[in-house]
Amino acid sequence: xxxxxxxxxxxxxxxxxxxxxxxxxxxxxxxxxxxxxxxxxxxxxxxxxxxxxxxxxxxxxxxxxxxxxxxxxxxxxxxxxxxxxxxxxxxxxxxxxxxxxxxxxxxxxxxxxxxxxxxxxxxxxxxxxxxxxxxxxxxxxxxxxxxxxxxxxxxxxxxxxxxxxxxxxxxxxxxxxxxxxxxxxxxxxxxxxxxxxxxxxxxxxxxxxxxxxxxxxxxxxxxxxxxxxxxxxxxxxxxxxxxxxxxxxxxxxxxxxxxxxxxxxxxxxxxxxxxxxxxxxxxxxxxxxxxxxxxxxxxxxxxxxxxxxxxxxx
Numbered sequence: 371x372x373x374x375x376x377x378x379x380x381x382x383x384x385x386x387x388x389x390x391x392x393x394x395x396x397x398x399x400x401x402x403x404x405x406x407x408x409x410x411x412x413x414x415x416x417x418x419x420x421x422x423x424x425x426x427x428x429x430x431x432x433x434x435x436x437x438x439x440x441x442x443x444x445x446x447x448x449x450x451x452x453x454x455x456x457x458x459x460x461x462x463x464x465x466x467x468x469x470x471x472x473x474x475x476x477x478x479x480x481x482x483x484x485x486x487x488x489x490x491x492x493x494x495x496x497x498x499x500x501x502x503x504x505x506x507x508x509x510x511x512x513x514x515x516x517x518x519x520x521x522x523x524x525x526x527x528x529x530x531x532x533x534x535x536x537x538x539x540x541x542x543x544x545x546x547x548x549x550x551x552x553x554x555x556x557x558x559x560x561x562x563x564x565x566x567x568x569x570x571x572x573x574x575x576x577x578x579x580x581x582x583x584x585x586x587x588x589x590x591x592x593x594x595x596x597x598x599x600x601x602x603x604x605x606x607x608x609x610x611x612x613x614x615x616x617x618x619x620x621x622x623x624x625x626x627x628x629x630x631x632x633x634x635x636x637x638x639x640x641x642x643x644x645x646x647x648x649x650x651x652x653x654x655x656x657x658x659x660x661x662x663x664x665x666x667x668x669x670x671x672x673x674x675x676x677x678x679x680x681x682x683x684x
Contacts, residue, residue, distance in 0.1 A: 381457060382450040383676030388667035389449030393441045395666065396659045398422055398434035400441075403655035404501040407616045410627045410644070414505060418655045429504050437500030440535045444493040448486055453671055456482035456570050475571035483566030484559065491558045492551040495542075496535045498619050503533060505624075557615035557633050565608045573600035573668060587672055594669035601664035602657040609656055610649035613640070 402421040405414075415421035425433050459478035464471055542550030573596050580592030588596070605612075614636050623629060628643070630636035640648050 378454060380674065380676030380680055381454040381671075383679055384671040384674065385450035385453040385667070386446035387675050388453075388670035389445035390442060391670065392449075392663040392666040393438070393445045396663050397438045397441065398425075399655050400659045401425065401434055401436060401501045403652035403659060404498055404616055405505040406652040406655060407613045408502050408505060408620055409651065410624065418658075425504060433504055436504060437497040437535070440493060440496045440500065444489055448489040448493060449667060451489060452482050452486040452566070453667065455485040456566070460574075472571055475574055476567045479566035479568070479570035480563055482570065483563035486566075487555065487558050487562055490562060491555050492539075494558065494615070495551055495553060495619050496538055498616060499533065499538050499621055500535060502620055502622065553621075554615055554619040557611065557618050557636075560633065561608050561611040561615050564611065565604045568607055569600050569604035569664065572603060573597055573664075576600055577668070577672070590669050590673050593672040594665040596665075597668035598661040598665035602661040605656045605660035606653055609651075609653040612656060613649055613651055616652075 399418065399422075402415075402418045402425075405421055405425075406418065409415065415424060422434060429436070456478055459481040460475065463474040463478055539551065542553075546553075576596035576599060577588050577593055580588035580596070582588070614633055617628075617636050617640070618630050618633065628639050630639065
């Protein structure tokens, strides 16, 4: 195995491990974010804490992990692609990696964002259906009923009270083909490319401040904090695009809830019906999800767990 192959393999392991750990830690907050972003009209949840409390009360502790299996299955290739692609493009575009080049760093982040959607779009498509199912369940909450839900698709039985990712994927593939799993691809690209353009250069520059002269790398704590700061800033900045993506990818609608024909139609309806603040729904949750998720990812990545695993297997 060449040194280049070893490096790529180690990066894929690091990205996968980081994704598994990060998703396990922050998934309930991500569920709250999805449900808050999908609220139309009278709100069922008053905020993140209220959402988590009601979810745990009505659906049990495991209810807060609806859709986690999809994320845990696909987050390894997603994070591996994202982190490894960013490194690849940085090496390709920056001949002297000791010099900071903001334009090239942003271009590398753009490349990483474009690569990851191959996995991100179907992963989020399935995850959102499962996360949002509890919001639409006809359970009593504060004297009012949750909206009665429509089926995921005209061909899917309306009696499915607890849909699974496998059933949803099979139905989408049967009725719409592969494009069904990639519904909202444009919105996903509009979110992930700006996120990566902001995140990776910001992280690289923050992390560079903590690089030790002798080791040539930052400490775990510094990489973790750099990932948290860069992740939360980038997440907050692209929240309006994340709201649009969530609305477009949600197939199951409650009574009176809008359907959307693309990004522009969704943005127009959101602005006219719910006002400008609707574009920032779930912003706090999203920052709380992304900050530790990318903090853990970058901490694991720069500690080099993959390198240690490969050395152990030699």
